[in-house]
Amino acid sequence: MAKIPHEALHHLFREDPGLFTQTVRRILDETFPKIKEVAEIIVDTTSIDAVERYIDTALRVTTDEGEEILVIEPQTEPPSPQKIRAWAWYLAFLENKYQLPASLLILTAKEPTARACRGELSLGPARRPVMRLLPYVIGPDNMPLITDAAEAAEDVPFSVLALLTQRLNPGVEQAMRPLMDALDTLDTDTARYYAEFVEGGLGESCQREVWKQIMKTMTYGYVSELKQEFREEGREEGRQEGHLETAVKTLLAVLAARDLDATDADRDRIRSCTDHERLLVWTVRAATASSTAEVFGD
Template identity: 35%
Template sequence: MVSSPHEAMHRIFQEYPGLFSRVSEVLGIDIPPPTSATVLPTDLTEAKPVERRVDTLLRIETETDGPYLLAIEAQGKKDRRKTTSWPYYVSYLHNRYDGLPVLLLVVCQDHATAQWAARPLTIGLPQWPTLTLNPLVAGPHNMPVITNVAEARKDLALATLAAITHADNPDVGAILKTLSAALREAPEDVADPIVELTAQGLGNRPAAQQWRNLVAVDTSFYKSFMSEEIRDEGRAEGRAEGRAEGQAKGQAEGLLLILQVRGIVLTDETREKISTCTDPQLLHRWLHRATTATTVEDVFTEDR
């Protein structure tokens, strides 16, 4: 069964084909920047009962080196079947598209899988390999940890992929907070797909709930499906428990999580003050201050 992180790790290249140019820089590969990119069919099935599909396939155009094909595979764990299917993909695509150069990029979310995927795959005899495949691998071992808002704004697509590949990083809270802050000034049509891809890429990890809470701090500038879902959940909870009470409860939980992610230490008294607050407007003000606060006093200072 295909997981949502699997989909996000390769679909982000469909949404942002130019992202590979930045990823190749991170990986230390000198590849000309694209002038255009076309999403191609991913079905590599032949006229026999064997179905083979690459996750994402792009035709990249460049000014200096001409076109090439970029096959992208999202890999969640080691899979020995890939030792035969990946060389097949590359040789088949090379033949089907009239000898165009083919690159294989494997995107992973854990170090062990990334290390496994990076091994050259050789077909032939030990003393004379007939075909050797060298996949490019992007994962937590080489994708940047972006915790600077200005850096994230420079390339939101790369920041999104980096956040997805670092989904299990102990500092993922800071990474997601940075990405969320970078999106605040982004247009809707830019922010919406990033919000969704990030949520999809985090899957059912604890970080996914952190991302939902960060987005829920101010859903007014997020019109995405996930934000609508958050609002719907709030309305349903409001009908069950009373709208104001349900909203306040969710805001209090979100505030406590944000303060935890930012490393702000809370006393039992402060934690109780937040948990027992039933004023949604007051909690909303605290939530906004929490996104930039450095101490717990900064959250409450204007209310004193």
């Protein structure tokens, strides 16, 4: 299961290889043959000089036009010369190893990065480049924000990809409930999988919290187990808060018992601390310290 946005963007293509064809045709209006068979390529393109280069996702596919290789690479920032050389390395390595043509799909949630990846990606002197890269590029500027449940249900994997590509869009919340409605058209296990996938793909962001809050209000079957997980998370957070509260009270009690003169600033510092281990260290020090300065290590 993908747990971070970077991984989620390319991981989807392993689960549904046909997504590559659908995305390229629908978003880029490019002709790409239908994929009939697929196998993931697990390959480390480490060179003899120990410069490590790993490919995010590489698929060996059989299409109506024969075999080829698909490389899917998420990209956060505009590509540096080093990154362009790495992409060239991936493609040349795979073509040479498997003697098959390779295509590169770049995915990004940032418009400036998408525009940069569609620009001049070349190797060699500017006066006469020796190689040019022509990747497919998908970003928030050409990926639709799907806000209609019926449209989302027509192709759920694509709708998941669309939401994750648009995750930095301030209006992405408009696409969340329609996607949740679309998930209800799938079997329970598959719907639950995609719901968890989206949560992980949104990363540690406010959008992820919005997704979780909306999920808590849903009554669909696939949400029931997720709600249980949310309740467990809430209980665990409550337990952690309870432990912190106990640790704070214990430390303050030790300070009072030893007549250590804690100022209002000291008490505020203790009450605002959310690190249980640090509170424990301060409590141990308080048992023998002669001042609060020694307790805090100041």
